[in-house]
Amino acid sequence: MSLAFAAEKQLAVSAVRRACNLTSSVFNRLVKSETVVKNDKSPVTVADFSAQAVISSMLGKAFPGDPIVGEEDSADLRLESGKELLDRIVALSNEALTADLGLGENADWGIGPGNNRTAEEIMDAIDRGNYAGGKTGRMWTIDPIDGTKGFLRGEQYAVCLSLIVDASVQLGVIGCPNLPIDAASPNSPKGCIFVAVRGQGAQQMALSGADPRPISIPAFSMDQLNFLESVESAHASHSFHDLVARNLALKAPPTRMDSQAKYCALARGDGGVYIRMLTSSSYKEKIWDHAPGSVLVEEAGGVISDFNGKPLDFGAGRSLGDNFGILATGKDVYPKVLEAVQRALSERKANI
Ligand SMILES: Nc1ncnc2c1ncn2[C@@H]1O[C@H](COP(=O)(O)O)[C@@H](OP(=O)(O)O)[C@H]1O
Ligand SMILES: [Mg+2]
Ligand SMILES: [Mg+2]
Ligand SMILES: [Mg+2]
Numbered sequence: 001m002s003l004a005f006a007a008e009k010q011l012a013v014s015a016v017r018r019a020c021n022l023t024s025s026v027f028n029r030l031v032k033s034e035t036v037v038k039n040d041k042s043p044v045t046v047a048d049f050s051a052q053a054v055i056s057s058m059l060g061k062a063f064p065g066d067p068i069v070g071e072e073d074s075a076d077l078r079l080e081s082g083k084e085l086l087d088r089i090v091a092l093s094n095e096a097l098t099a100d101l102g103l104g105e106n107a108d109w110g111i112g113p114g115n116n117r118t119a120e121e122i123m124d125a126i127d128r129g130n131y132a133g134g135k136t137g138r139m140w141t142i143d144p145i146d147g148t149k150g151f152l153r154g155e156q157y158a159v160c161l162s163l164i165v166d167a168s169v170q171l172g173v174i175g176c177p178n179l180p181i182d183a184a185s186p187n188s189p190k191g192c193i194f195v196a197v198r199g200q201g202a203q204q205m206a207l208s209g210a211d212p213r214p215i216s217i218p219a220f221s222m223d224q225l226n227f228l229e230s231v232e233s234a235h236a237s238h239s240f241h242d243l244v245a246r247n248l249a250l251k252a253p254p255t256r257m258d259s260q261a262k263y264c265a266l267a268r269g270d271g272g273v274y275i276r277m278l279t280s281s282s283y284k285e286k287i288w289d290h291a292p293g294s295v296l297v298e299e300a301g302g303v304i305s306d307f308n309g310k311p312l313d314f315g316a317g318r319s320l321g322d323n324f325g326i327l328a329t330g331k332d333v334y335p336k337v338l339e340a341v342q343r344a345l346s347e348r349k350a351n352i
Contacts, residue, residue: 005163005171005197007062012161012173013209014105015058016193019051019159020175020207022096023145024191026050027177031152044148046085048072049126050092051144051159056125057097057117059140061110066163069318070129070142071288077123090119103209133287135167135315143288147259149232154178156261162291167315170198172292176261181206183270194264196292196299202267215268217302217330225272225333226252228262233279240277240344247340263293266328267300273337274328277307284319290326297328304328307341 030043052072059068077086094116105111117125129142140163147157159175174194181204182188191207194215205212227245230236241254255271265271274297278285291314294304305311306323313321329337 003197003200008163008171009173009195009197010106011058011062011109012163012171013193013195013205014103014109014111015055016159016161016173016175017101017103017207017209018058018096018099018111019054019144020177020191020193021099022051022054022092023047023151023157023159024177025095026092027151027154031154041148041152042085044145044151046088046092047151048145048148049074049077049085049089050096052129052142053089053093053117053122053125054096055142055144055159055161056128057093057121058109058111060125060128061108062106063138063140066138066140067131068129068140068142069131069133069287070126070144071286072126072144073130074123074126077126086119086123090117090122093117093122093125133315133317138163138165140164141288141291143260143286146289147261150178150258150261153258155231156258158259158261158264160260160288160292162288162295164287164291164314167313168198169291169295169314172196172295174260174264174292174296175207176259176264177207179261179264181211183265183268192264194267194296196267196296198295198299200299202296202299204264204268216300217267217297218269219332220269220272220330222248222333222336223251225250227254228265228271228274229254229256230262230276231256231258235279236275237277237279240348241275243344243347244275244337244340247343248337260289260293263296263328266302267296272329272333274304274326275341276326278325285323285326286319287314287317290320294328302328302330303334305338307338307345309338 026047151157163171307325
């Protein structure tokens with residue numbers, strides 16, 4: 001008997017790998033090039049749309065009935081002013097879809113030489129990501145480039161895909177083209193894919209699929225524990241995280257990293273706690289920013305919840321349901337860290 005979600009996992013890894021190859025090549029060709037003026041966001045825009053088109057095209061072939069919650073939509077590309085952008089996206093998507101990787105991928109997924117899509121097909125693939133989400137049935141989430149700011153800085157970013165069934169994340173695949181395979185030697189080759197299927201554990205492999213190995217969250221003593229937090233202070237409140245760190249008397253400084261690479265770092269023990277305090281009461285966290293990371297952390301033996309200890313609600317639409325803050329860490333230290341978060345919340349309230 002084959003394992004649950006075996007076909008989905010195979011497709012998801014292959015789609016994320018092709019999308020990672022694409023985003024790396026856009027970075028090398030465009031972001032690094034000196035012809036791109038500083039603060040020009042177009043390389044990330046091109047890579048974002050193309051990566052979503054590649055993943056969605058493959059999902060559409062393999063699982064045509066499954067809806068997709070994707071971050072991007074093609075409205076801008078359908079305007080006259082979007083023509084040039086669209087041409088680049090079609091060329092890049094087709095380059096990624098038709099590449100012959102020699103990895104024995106399934107020919108039915110519409111990939112490999114000769115599988116070029118038209119501009120209309122590419123835009124339709126992007127727009128298959130417009131699903132509103134919900135409590136029941138199967139749906140995929142795509143975040144083609146998570147950590148767009150990190151991508152432009154040449155730092156961490158992630159290509160993220162998940163399968164949610166009846167509001168429970170069953171499969172998460174995260175590609176991190178800039179993450180060293182071995183965190184202990186930062187000069188080791190870069191580029192990893194993280195995979196988790198519910199009930200089947202968590203795994204890391206090189207982008208090529210080589211060197212697959214199970215990963216899990218090690219037991220941390222409070223002395224060794226450190227926080228993993230966003231680089232962008234607009235995304236998460238560093239000052240609130242500092243308050244929690246003081247409550248725990250942490251000695252190690254926080255590691256700042258963009259994207260769901262933080263969840264990957266946690267899952268293999270590069271850091272001890274993922275923490276994310278909202279900076280604005282009007283912002284709702286998006287399900288594609290946390291679904292793959294959440295199943296990865298759980299399958300690596302960790303716990304993920306909001307700051308009230310409630311599970312993340314992936315069944316309330318494109319945004320998370322009624323959750324406040326995000327906390328993920330190993331099972332053994334979780335109760336202590338949650339308590340420190342709650343103490344920091346009441347201290348902050350008392351000081352307002
Ligand atoms: N005000 C805000 N608060 C929290 N998250 C935000 C935010 N504005 C944007 N984000 C999300 O933060 C993600 C990056 O996560 P991190 O801060 O952990 O690197 C972004 O993903 P994208 O880069 O895919 O748009 C975006 O969805
Ligand atoms: Mg994102
Ligand atoms: Mg994104
Ligand atoms: Mg975004």
